[in-house]
Amino acid sequence: MKRYVHFPRVEGQASRQAHADLPAGTFEREISKEGFFGPAAHLYHRHPPTGWVNFEGPLRPHAFDCTKLGGAQTSPWDAPDLLYNAAVRVRFWRCDTHMPALVRNADGDELLFVHAGRGELFCDYGHLSFEAGDYLLIPRGTMWRVECAEPLHALLIEATNNSYRLPDKGLVGPHAIFDAAMLDTPRIDEAFREQQDEKEWRVLVKRHGRISTVTYPFNPLDAVGWHGDLAVVRINMRDLRPLMSHRYHLPPSAHTTFLADRFVICSFVPRPFESDPGAMKVPFFHNNDDYDEVIFYHAGNFFSRDNIHPGMITLHPGGFTHGPHPKALKNVFQQAKPATDEYAVMIDTRDALEVAPAASAVEWTGYVDSWKGAR
Ligand SMILES: [Fe+2]
Numbered sequence: 001m002k003r004y005v006h007f008p009r010v011e012g013q014a015s016r017q018a019h020a021d022l023p024a025g026t027f028e029r030e031i032s033k034e035g036f037f038g039p040a041a042h043l044y045h046r047h048p049p050t051g052w053v054n055f056e057g058p059l060r061p062h063a064f065d066c067t068k069l070g071g072a073q074t075s076p077w078d079a080p081d082l083l084y085n086a087a088v089r090v091r092f093w094r095c096d097t098h099m100p101a102l103v104r105n106a107d108g109d110e111l112l113f114v115h116a117g118r119g120e121l122f123c124d125y126g127h128l129s130f131e132a133g134d135y136l137l138i139p140r141g142t143m144w145r146v147e148c149a150e151p152l153h154a155l156l157i158e159a160t161n162n163s164y165r166l167p168d169k170g171l172v173g174p175h176a177i178f179d180a181a182m183l184d185t186p187r188i189d190e191a192f193r194e195q196q197d198e199k200e201w202r203v204l205v206k207r208h209g210r211i212s213t214v215t216y217p218f219n220p221l222d223a224v225g226w227h228g229d230l231a232v233v234r235i236n237m238r239d240l241r242p243l244m245s246h247r248y249h250l251p252p253s254a255h256t257t258f259l260a261d262r263f264v265i266c267s268f269v270p271r272p273f274e275s276d277p278g279a280m281k282v283p284f285f286h287n288n289d290d291y292d293e294v295i296f297y298h299a300g301n302f303f304s305r306d307n308i309h310p311g312m313i314t315l316h317p318g319g320f321t322h323g324p325h326p327k328a329l330k331n332v333f334q335q336a337k338p339a340t341d342e343y344a345v346m347i348d349t350r351d352a353l354e355v356a357p358a359a360s361a362v363e364w365t366g367y368v369d370s371w372k373g374a375r
Contacts, residue, residue, distance in 0.1 A: 004039045018042050019249045021278040029285040029321065035264075035348060036251035038290070048329060049285045049321050050371040061320055063367035064359045066092045066115075066153075066296075067311040074099055076110075076156055077206050080358030083294060083315060085351045087262035089158040090294065090313075096151035102143045102220065106207040108160040111258060111265065112136040113345050115298055115311065117152035121145075122195055122221055125231045126186035133237040133298070133343065137164055137258065139230055143203055143220060153311070155296050157347060159260035167256040167264070177257070178240050183233040188225055196222050237298070237343055240269050247276040249284065252346055266346040270300070273335040281335045285323030291348045292317050300342040306370055314367070315353065325370060 010016055013023040022028050022044060029049045032040035064082060072094040073079055079093035089107075095117075114134040121128045121136060123144035130136060130146070138144060140163070146152060169176050186192075196219050203214040243254045255266040273281045293316040302308045306325040316322050324332065355363075 004033070006039065012044075014042070014044050017248075019280045019284050020247070020276070022280075027285060027323075028280070029287070029323070031287045031289070033290055035288065035291055036253045042284075045285075048323070048371075050323055053372070055368050059317060059319055060368045061317070061322065062315040062355060062359075063308065063364040064313045064315075065309075065311065065362045065364060066155075066313060067309075068362040069094070069358065072096045072151065075101065075103060075204055076154075077103060077204055077211050079156060081356040082313065082359040083353045083355060085262075085349060085353050087160055087162065087260065087351055088347065088349055088353075089156075089160055090347065091156040091158075093154045093156055094151060095146060095148055095154075098147040099145040101202040101204050101213075102145045104143045104203055104205045105138070105140060105158065106205055107140070107209065108158045108162055109140050109164045109260070110138040111157040111159070111164060112138060113155040113157070113296070113298075115153040115155060115296075116150070117148055117154070118150040119146050119148040119152060120191065121186070121232070122147070122192060123186055123232050124221060124223060125226055126188040126223070127192035127195075128184065128186040128232060128234055130234065131236070135235050135237065135257070137233045139163070139232065142232060144232070145221075155345060157265065159263075162260040162262070164258045164260055164265075167259055172243065176241070177243060177255075178235060182239055183235050185231045185233055188223065192221070195219065237267050237269055237345075240267055242267075242269050242271045244271045244274075245279075246272070246274055247279050249274055249280045249282075252283075252348070255346070262351055263347055263349040266348065268295075268340075268342055268344040268346065270339055270341050270343070272339045273337070277333070280332055282324045282328050282332050285321060287319070287321050288316075288348070289318045291350060292353045294347040294349070294353070296345040296347075298343040298345060300340075302342050302344065307364075312364075313359075315355070317352065322371075326372075 015021045026044035027048045029043045076093045079091040083090040118131045198218045201219045205212045257267045258265040297312050
C-alpha cells in the first residue's frame with residue numbers, strides 16, 4: 001500500500017471545501033496526484049490559471065477533428081491510429097458495408113464506441129445489433145464482423161495486452177451508474193444461424209500490430225451455443241445513470257465506465273447542474289499531472305469547451321493546466337440551463353500518449369489559443 005506525505009491544512013484565504021465557497025473573486029485550481037485519488041491541493045488564484053498570452057514548446061493541448069479523416073475501410077485494422085502508448089491504442093474507423101472478412105484482435109481487448117451508424121455484429125458468441133451510443137466490449141481473441149445498415153463511425157480503444165474491467169463503485173454499491181444486468185450479450189438466434197455457410201471465409205488476425213490471414217473452407221462463426229462469463233457485451237451510453245451531487249462538482253472519475261490497468265474510460269452523459277449557490281457548476285481548473293486526458297465528443301453541447309463539435313477529440317497532456325473555456329467561465333456559479341446535454345467518452349491514460357500522423361493531419365492547431373481572454 002502506498003503511503004503519502006499527508007497533512008491537510010489551510011493557508012491564507014482559502015475554502016475548506018474543494019469546489020465550493022471560493023474566496024470572493026478567486027479561481028480555484030486543483031493540483032493532484034494519482035488522478036483524482038491521491039494527495040491534492042486547491043489553490044485560490046486572483047487570475048484564471050489559463051489566462052496566458054503566449055504558449056511555446058512541445059507541451060500543448062491538442063484538438064483533432066475525426067470528421068475530416070479519410071474514407072471508409074472494410075477492416076478495422078486499416079483504420080488509422082490516432083493516439084497510442086504501450087497500454088492503449090485509439091483509432092477511428094468508418095465502415096459503410098458488410099465486412100467481407102472476419103477480424104480477431106490478438107493484441108488486447110477492443111472497446112468499440114459507436115459514434116454514428118446502425119447494423120449487426122456477428123461474432124463467436126452470436127448476433128448483436130448496434131446503434132449510435134453503444135459501447136461494444138470485444139474480448140481479445142474474439143472473431144467478429146459487422147454488417148452496416150447505416151455507415152458506422154466508431155472510436156476503437158484497444159486495451160493492449162490487457163483486459164477491460166468494471167470499476168469498483170465503492171460507497172454507492174455495484175448497481176449504481178449502470179447495473180451489470182444491463183449488459184447485453186450476443187444471441188445464438190435466427191440471424192446468426194442464417195449467416196452460417198460452407199463458403200470460404202478469411203480471418204484477419206492482428207498480433208503485434210501485424211496482420212495474418214487464416215482461411216477456412218466454412219464460416220467459423222458456427223457455434224450452436226456457449227456458456228460462461230466471457231463474451232462480447234454491449235451497453236448504450238443513454239442507459240447510464242450518472243452520479244451527481246446538488247452540492248458538489250464531482251470529478252470525472254465519478255463517471256468511470258470501464259477500466260484497464262493503465263487507463264480508464266469515463267462517460268459524460270446529461271445530468272442536472274449543481275443547485276447549491278456556493279457549488280461550482282463547471283469543471284474546476286486543474287493539473288492532472290499523472291495522466292494524459294483524452295475526450296471524444298459524441299453529441300450535444302459541450303458546456304465547458306468552445307469551438308468543439310461532435311466527432312472531435314481533445315488531448316490534454318499531463319503537465320498542462322486546463323479548465324473551463326472563457327465562455328464557460330462566466331457560468332461557474334450560474335447556469336442558464338438546468339442540465340448538461342453533452343455525451344462524451346473520456347480516456348485517461350497513466351502513461352504519456354503519442355500523437356500519430358493521421359491525427360496530426362486533422363489537428364486544429366489553434367486549440368491552445370482558445371483559452372485566451374480568460375479574464
Ligand atoms: Fe482534465
